[in-house]
Amino acid sequence: MKQEKILIIGAGGQIGVELALALRKVYGTDNVVASDIKAAHPLLKDSGPYAILNAMDANATLELVKKEGITQIYLLAALLSATGEKDPKKAWEINMQSLLQTLELGVQEKLTKIYWPSSIAVFGRSTPHHNTPQETVIEPQTVYGISKYAGELWCQYYNQRWGLDVRSLRYPGLISWKSEPGGGTTDYAVEIYHEALKNKKYTSFLSEDTYLPMMYMDDAIRGTIELMEAPSEKIKTRMAYNLSAMSFSPKEIAASIQKHIPDFTIDYNPDFRQKIADGWPKSIDDSAAREHWGWKNEFDLDNMTADMLLNLKAKVGH
Numbered sequence: 535m536k537q538e539k540i541l542i543i544g545a546g547g548q549i550g551v552e553l554a555l556a557l558r559k560v561y562g563t564d565n566v567v568a569s570d571i572k573a574a575h576p577l578l579k580d581s582g583p584y585a586i587l588n589a590m591d592a593n594a595t596l597e598l599v600k601k602e603g604i605t606q607i608y609l610l611a612a613l614l615s616a617t618g619e620k621d622p623k624k625a626w627e628i629n630m631q632s633l634l635q636t637l638e639l640g641v642q643e644k645l646t647k648i649y650w651p652s653s654i655a656v657f658g659r660s661t662p663h664h665n666t667p668q669e670t671v672i673e674p675q676t677v678y679g680i681s682k683y684a685g686e687l688w689c690q691y692y693n694q695r696w697g698l699d700v701r702s703l704r705y706p707g708l709i710s711w712k713s714e715p716g717g718g719t720t721d722y723a724v725e726i727y728h729e730a731l732k733n734k735k736y737t738s739f740l741s742e743d744t745y746l747p748m749m750y751m752d753d754a755i756r757g758t759i760e761l762m763e764a765p766s767e768k769i770k771t772r773m774a775y776n777l778s779a780m781s782f783s784p785k786e787i788a789a790s791i792q793k794h795i796p797d798f799t800i801d802y803n804p805d806f807r808q809k810i811a812d813g814w815p816k817s818i819d820d821s822a823a824r825e826h827w828g829w830k831n832e833f834d835l836d837n838m839t840a841d842m843l844l845n846l847k848a849k850v851g852h
């Protein structure tokens with residue numbers, strides 16, 4: 535079998551950093567080329583092949599693919615929900631153009647597999663908010679959600695029309711300590727841990743009872759690699775799989791932190807992101823992922839909190 539060689543586009547983001555490190559463990563350091571528009575994230579610096587690449591530059595991407603003999607692409611570059619609402623046109627351009635170029639390149643260069651993440655942001659107000667099914671009414675309200683849903687349809691189209699092996703997951707909010715989130719509505723669930731250690735207090739930009747689906751990064755990375763390694767016949771949707779681990783509100787994550795830091799306090803000052811969160815599911819039905827390719831989460835709120843606090847404490851030294 536031919537050795538796979540992977541290109542990660544947008545490797546400097548919250549998912550990309552950890553995915554690059556994990557993929558290098560599976561496929562070998564030299565077989566995973568990390569790239570981003572910015573200089574390497576500290577964790578990726580000197581840890582393997584790295585290229586500066588603008589995800590919008592189709593020619594530069596093609597050149598890199600040819601030069602490195604790339605067989606698979608993970609396209610992670612995107613503007614997220616909150617940033618996207620500030621500049622909808624730019625979010626649409628970046629999110630869609632990078633995907634369409636990558637799908638086209640996938641067909642031309644006969645790539646073996648492409649990974650592209652979708653999100654719970656595809657769902658909107660008209661979707662059932664509790665235990666949101668895999669297939670349901672999908673009417674996203676943010677430009678990010680619109681781009682993710684349109685992107686899912688394009689992935690399915692390229693699979694059906696050209697046989698491209700493209701796979702996708704609808705991630706919930708992702709919580710990580712190694713890499714920083716950027717521009718999302720679920721980012722409060724990362725900030726809160728930093729502030730708890732630093733200042734023992736946090737002001738949440740979402741109201742106390744705003745439930746959202748969430749997941750620890752360790753689970754998300756393992757799930758992504760499991761999806762990509764599953765035999766093709768097990769992948770029964772070429773849109774994106776619902777993926778779920780836990781659901782909590784700002785009040786509940788604060789209570790989980792108080793088990794370790796009893797004098798931690800939280801208050802609430804909802805901003806424009808509240809409206810985005812109110813349109814999203816409170817919990818997700820991911821039984822299709824569980825049945826089709828064996829998805830199973832390992833972390834719930836309390837063991838995630840323990841792990842986050844332990845690792846962040848060691849990292850930032852509070």
Ligand code: SER
Nearest residue numbers: 614615653718719720
């Ligand atoms: N975490 C993302 C966001 O908040 C959702 O996919 O935008």
